[in-house]
Amino acid sequence: MRCTEKIPVPIPRPERPNTLPTSSESKSTGNGSTIVFSGKRLTLEDAVFLGLRGNRTIRSAYIDRVSQKFGLRVAEDRFNPHFGITGNISRQRIADRASTTLDVSPGFSLITKTGATIDFAWNSSANWQEPGNAFSSAFQIGIEQPLLRGAGLDVNLAPVQTARLGELVNKLRLKATISQTIAGTIVAYRSVLSAQQQLQLAQASLERSQDLLSINNALIAAGRLAPMEAVQTQADIEAQRLAVLQSRQTLETSRLVLLDLLALDLDTKIVAVENVDPRRVNTDIAKLMQVALSERQDYLGQAYVIEQNRLGVTVASNEQLWDVSLYAKARAGTQFSEGLGSDRIADVTAGLKFTIPINDLGREKRLVDASTSYQNATLQLQAIRSGIEMQVRGTASQVDLLWQQLDVAEKSRDLALQAVTIEKAKLNAGRSTTFQVQSLETNLRSSESQLLNARIGYLNALTQLDLQLGTTLATWRIDLRD
Missing domain, CATH: 1.20.1600.10 (Outer membrane efflux proteins (OEP))
Known part of the structure; x- marks a missing residue:
């Protein structure tokens, strides 16, 4: 330059x-x-x-x-989605049995101006071994919205x-x-x-x-x-x-x-x-x-x-509040195993989590x-x-x-x-x-x-x-x- x-x-x-x-x-x-x-x-x-x-x-x-x-x-x-791909491939042998595993997970994360975080990933996994091979493919998404600390446009x-x-x-x-x-x-x-x-x-x-x-x-x-x-x-x-x-x-x-x-x-x-x-x-x-x-x-x-x-x-004052957040997670997809057939994956979790400091002088x-x-x-x-x-x-x-x-x-x-x-x-x-x-x-x-x-x-x-x-x-x- x-x-x-x-x-x-x-x-x-x-x-x-x-x-x-x-x-x-x-x-x-x-x-x-x-x-x-x-x-x-x-x-x-x-x-x-x-x-x-x-x-x-x-x-x-x-x-x-x-x-x-x-x-x-x-x-x-800061508020743009950040994309990435994680993966793993491995070869394993135990006694006379060998297996190969491949995991690939493309996804993205996003922070909104209200403080909410959104994480999305599509997990695909394959395992080749004897006596049977197994495959799975499912997406998962998680959303968490702070209610007190970390919440708000300011x-x-x-x-x-x-x-x-x-x-x-x-x-x-x-x-x-x-x-x-x-x-x-x-x-x-x-x-x-x-x-x-x-x-x-x-x-x-x-x-x-x-x-x-x-x-x-x-x-x-x-x-x-x-x-x-x-x-x-x-x-x-x-x-x-x-x-x-x-x-x-x-x-x-x-x-x-x-x-x-x-x-x-x-x-x-x-x-x-x-x-x-x-x-x-x-x-x-x-x-x-x-x-x-x-x-x-x-x-x-x-x-x-x-x-x-x-x-x-403003930020330091907000840090004095309790950490209370709403969250939700969902996972959906299919998995297949030779000899057992295929199954659908459908998991949903939602709830409220909190952290209440008692005597944290650092904040x-x-x-x-x-x-x-x-x-x-x-x-x-x-x-x-x-x-x-x-x-x-x-x-x-x-x-x-x-x-x-x-x-x-x-x-x-x-x-x-x-x-x-x-x-x-x-x-x-x-x-x-x-x-x-x-x-x-x-x-x-x-x-x-x-x-x-x-x-x-x-x-x-x-x-x-x-x-x-x-x-x-x-x-x-x-x-x-x-």
Whole structure:
């Protein structure tokens, strides 16, 4: 069985080849120079699609679904007749007499929704021996209907209803697994994107330091700057080269993590091409909670678990009753024996049987256990609701704060860039020092990094909020095809 045929896919989506399209993506560093990342273009939608198709966690979840759905099929088969054939053939010798016996009994058994059991069999037997052979063929049927324990639709339908509720829980767990995997893929993708841009920022900072060294050399040649002033700039250049190498290592690590999540060849070169300019999202807590309580898989699943436990209490309560049943048995057919002729078989038995427990604490314990499980499940639902509210409120607050930080970070970066430009102009005019320019360069590098982190952090917070609301699949228009 190929479980990959039922892996979920985004809808609607364009036709995609089995491999990523090859290209190279050029990125501007912000000062006119570029870094060229060679590899296969990978948008965020591509990453999500490939993750759904190849992620091992999702594939494992779909493999588990095969067993889970078959378990439901078994439970729903409870009230269907079950057919079977039993038989025996034997050869026996006692002293100088030999005999051969053949018994064949096809039949079926059936449980009705009221709790009645029906057993039917057609017994055929043949015995070959000397001095005479014997044959018999007769059907027998037995019916037993509980009157107290085991009687009624509620009790007998409970196993099927429990299995159906369990199937709903399993589907919700599958949704949760896929949602978490999508969120993890998105975060891993943005880690690659962030590492690419950090590398661009490091390269741009290195080039600005090299430009500053050129200015220093020109001023030294003109006699307007002492030669020792260039030493600090040269040290800063080496530090920036180290930062570029570290950024490359971070990018490689992030790339490997993403490729592993997508189950792609780790030698694959990829280029993240998504835009990181975020848009503000409204975070009305009342509306968010309304969505979360109607979509969260764990909350809905716990509601089904409560219903399962309620059915368990119903069954356990029924087990406390006396076992009283009406029964009837009938057997009819013929038997033949050489020398004696044939006889008709006609037997009918009917009656009432009962079992009255006196001090069976085991059955009472099952009721106590079922009741406590139901109460604990109800409390667990309240705990899950409280946890959801804490998560949603916390993440919504984080989203709002990150948006404010993003605004401040953009202003800080713009001002830091202006300060560096002004200070370089003052250095050319002999009104500043290399140390002052480098200090402002350090502030610019920090503000650029903070701005990038704020953008990625804001987008990741929205992804986390989407996951906490239980709307990840709806956001990405994913059809589970389960």
